[in-house]
Amino acid sequence: MPLSANDFAPFAQKIKDAKPDLLYVAWAGATGAALFKTLDDQGVFNVTKVVTGLADRASYPAFQPVESKLTFISYYFYQAPKTKANQFLIDALKKQGKVPDLFDPDGFVAAQMIVRAIEKSDGTDVNKMIESLDGWSFDAPKGRETIRAADHAVLQPMYVAKLSGAEPQLIRQLDEAAVAPPVRPFK
Secondary structure: OOOOOOOOHHHHHHHHHHOOOEEEEOOOOOOHHHHHHHHHHOOHHHHOEEEEEOOOHHHHHHHHHHHHHEEEEEOOOOOOOOOHHHHHHHHHHHOOOOOOOOOHHHHHHHHHHHHHHHHHHOOOOHHHHHHHHOOOEEEEOOEEEEEOOOOOOEEOOEEEEEEEOOEEEEEEEEOOOOOOOOOOOOO
16 A cells, blocks of 8 residues: 555455455554454454564554454564563663663674674774674674675574564474575675
């Protein structure tokens, strides 16, 4: 549907009529709550499984009317990983009166990568810095992560979740091999 759409009923009806095995909803903007309400009002949740991405905590209220009917895929929510690194991140942010959000582990991992690159190269040789990360596996907030040598993709776990009372609950964790993108070598 176009980004300018405000009436989601015709689109919901098309989905309902098609009876897909699964509906993945990719959305952005202020109309998310209306979109999910319309999918519910039109009975889409009765004919297919509806999945969407679990974004940052600020987006959770958009799901509340239908949260129990949705399945979420998630890059990160702080309640999912049970690792020492994640607990360190939680504790550090708690001291600031915060909880980790969607991209907070990225800064943590970037710091881990920088430290490794500097330590392994004496901090002066960029090529040695790059080589020091090739194939490196390490414990990050999300768990075991690996920097694939072929293209430097960071292979990492992902999550399937439900929302309950505006808090995510882990359904299952997908390991890094299960969600690894195809190799796309540098050109």
